């Protein structure tokens with residue numbers, strides 16, 4: 001692209017570093033900012049700068065937090081003996097939105113993925129194993145996405161904690177509520193049949 | 206969404222003010238920044254802040270510029286007597302990419318659009334008419350997108366400058382009617398400039 005301004009070119013280059021945002025979209029966003037009051041741009045810039053420089057990660061569960069301990073870990077009504085293992089903050093938010101879970105979390109920060117150069121030491125697995133060793137956890141719920149990387153990560157953690165006395169479960173895979181059976185993929189449908197539950201149990205939710 | 210951090214919530218709210226970016230995408234972008242080195246976020250924040258606070262608009266053609274006069278207006282090889290009227294900076298970039306045009310530009314800053322509350326005074330039409338009055342322009346090429354708003358704007362300007370002795374042309378419609386200029390391929394756009402026709406002729410179709 002042939003920019004008439006170094007300032008514009010630089011802004012477009014920076015914006016297009018963001019994932020999923022190409023040069024054309026970046027240019028559209030930059031020109032949008034130029035049409036808005038200057039305060040809009042400065043509050044956007046300040047918000048992302050503060051986010052990056054001041055954010056903390058909960059020292060117990062590694063969830064994003066503004067304090068040493070996150071709101072969930074701090075909450076006395078949440079059960080620290082039941083720990084749901086998730087990939088990242090978005091999964092915590094998704095599960096919290098269901099209002100179905102009263103335990104706590106452990107945020108791994110990703111999945112083991114040799115293709116992307118992500119090994120166990122790039123994740124918070126060590127800290128999870130230490131928590132299990134210390135005997136504070138009764139149940140560990142695996143809630144990683146059911147991809148090859150998710151399964152690998154589940155299995156790696158499972159092997160690490162096997163010697164210790166902790167119940168290990170995994171969230172049920174099945175047909176989404178409201179989905180037509182005929183459109184479900186075979187693997188999901190297969191699992192939902194194999195892992196069927198007593199009908200009465202489904203009525204309790 | 207139920208955020209575990211005010212800093213994150215604030216950043217997501219700010220990012221999702223950008224056009225075409227919803228809360229979910231904004232969250233993905235914010236979490237991406239958190240995984241990158243802090244310098245990435247600060248250089249992004251600095252680039253957009255500087256863009257907004259330091260950008261200038263060329264005092265002759267209203268193109269975006271880092272100086273009083275833009276590179277095109279400053280260039281002695283560009284013909285100031287042939288002026289191409291465009292909506293915004295993206296159109297200047299699109300036409301420059303064709304290398305088919307050796308005149309200069311006049312950037313309107315939009316189109317007349319009563320629906321969006323944009324009238325002639327919100328655009329740089331007055332400054333264009335003054336340039337025509339002063340006799341420095343021999344040919345005015347309309348290169349607005351061929352929408353109802355574009356046609357309205359062309360016609361409004363045409364009526365204003367009709368009393369003065371200036372050739373008025375419009376880029377050839379090799380570009381599909383209703384298409385935005387910036388998405389046209391270079392060859393089509395280049396030809397449409399070379400084959401421009403008198404504006405009056407375009408009214409007959």
Ligand SMILES: [Zn+2]
Nearest residue numbers: 058061070073
């Ligand atoms: Zn926590």
Ligand SMILES: [Zn+2]
Nearest residue numbers: 263266275278
């Ligand atoms: Zn200029």
